[in-house]
Structure formats: structure tokens, C-alpha cells
Amino acid sequence: MSKPKKATSRAAAKTAVRKKWAGYKGAARSSARKTIKSKGRISAAKKTTTKARPKQRIAISHHREEDFKADGLRTYAKYRDLGIADATHGLAQAHVIRLVGPCNPAEVSKLHYHDVEFQMVYVLKGWVKTYMEGQGETLMKEGSAWTQPPRIKHLIMDYSDDVELLEVILPAEFKTVELAS
Numbered sequence: 001m002s003k004p005k006k007a008t009s010r011a012a013a014k015t016a017v018r019k020k021w022a023g024y025k026g027a028a029r030s031s032a033r034k035t036i037k038s039k040g041r042i043s044a045a046k047k048t049t050t051k052a053r054p055k056q057r058i059a060i061s062h063h064r065e066e067d068f069k070a071d072g073l074r075t076y077a078k079y080r081d082l083g084i085a086d087a088t089h090g091l092a093q094a095h096v097i098r099l100v101g102p103c104n105p106a107e108v109s110k111l112h113y114h115d116v117e118f119q120m121v122y123v124l125k126g127w128v129k130t131y132m133e134g135q136g137e138t139l140m141k142e143g144s145a146w147t148q149p150p151r152i153k154h155l156i157m158d159y160s161d162d163v164e165l166l167e168v169i170l171p172a173e174f175k176t177v178e179l180a181s
Contacts, residue, residue: 059087068098073176076100076107085172093172096124101161108156111179118170119148126163131155153179 072079
């Protein structure tokens with residue numbers, strides 16, 4: 001068996017890749033999914049009407065220090081809205097959160113949950129120590145990411161003075177419920 005020759009240029013490499021994948025397309029079509037055409041009318045009882053969401057817009061947000069505001073959920077944090085809630089008509093929300101140091105556990109360590117469909121957090125800078133029901137204590141450092149399932153009980157235990165988090169939540173408007181300790 002001989003080794004295939006290496007492409008000598010970027011254009012030749014692209015052509016080789018196209019040829020390779022062209023062979024897969026035909027095979028995949030014949031053995032994978034097949035298009036099924038409708039034979040008849042859908043009865044009125046089977047028709048479902050789905051409400052169309054408004055068309056989403058592009059959201060572009062550039063870093064500006066003056067965009068960090070102390071107008072969010074936590075009194076010990078500043079938020080930079082990334083414009084996602086407006087662009088998606090409330091489908092999702094995304095913001096950068098700066099937790100203001102030094103950490104005061106009496107203020108921040110309150111067990112709570114969010115009535116959301118999806119929540120993801122990514123540590124941009126610093127570190128944060130969290131507690132999540134079923135997970136326990138976890139130290140999240142720069143580059144760490146996690147999801148919080150809907151209504152999971154959690155709290156912040158500690159954080160560095162320079163921590164910045166990217167948080168994405170669906171839907172944009174949601175309820176937070178603080179639980180008795």
C-alpha cells in the first residue's frame with residue numbers, strides 16, 4: 001500500500017479535501033436519512049400553530065469601563081450587559097459580571113436558585129468558589145465553565161478581588177428565590 005502524496009499548496013489541499021468529502025456525500029445520502037414526501041392533507045385536528053418569535057438582531061458589544069453598572073441582581077457586583085436580551089427579544093441574556101471585592105461571605109453566601117431554562121457561567125478572570133446542590137464546593141478558576149440546571153440550589157462562598165464572569169441565561173427575565181439558611 002503506497003502513501004498518498006501530500007498537497008503542495010493550499011489550493012491543492014482544499015481540492016483534495018473536497019474530493020474526499022464528495023465521495024462521502026453520496027454514500028451518506030443513500031444509507032442515511034431519506035426525504036419523505038407528504039401523501040395527503042393534514043387534518044385540522046393535527047395542525048398545530050406555533051407562535052413565531054420576532055426576528056433576532058445582531059448584537060455587538062465592545063469593552064468600555066463605563067458600561068459596568070451596579071444595577072443587577074447582586075449588590076456586590078457590577079454588570080456589563082452585552083445587548084443579547086434586546087437582540088433576542090428576551091430569549092436570552094448575557095453579561096459580564098465583576099464581583100466587587102473583598103468578598104464578604106455574610107453578604108454573598110446566601111442559598112438561592114434561579115427559575116431559568118438554562119444558565120452557563122465562564123470565568124474570564126480570577127476565581128470563584130461555589131456550592132451547588134449535588135455537586136458540593138467547587139473552585140472555578142480562569143478558563144473554568146459550568147452550567148447550572150434549572151432551579152438548582154447554589155451559592156457563592158468566596159471569590160478573588162479581580163474576578164470577572166461571563167453569564168448566559170435563558171430566558172432574559174427570570175425569578176430568583178432566596179432560601180432560608
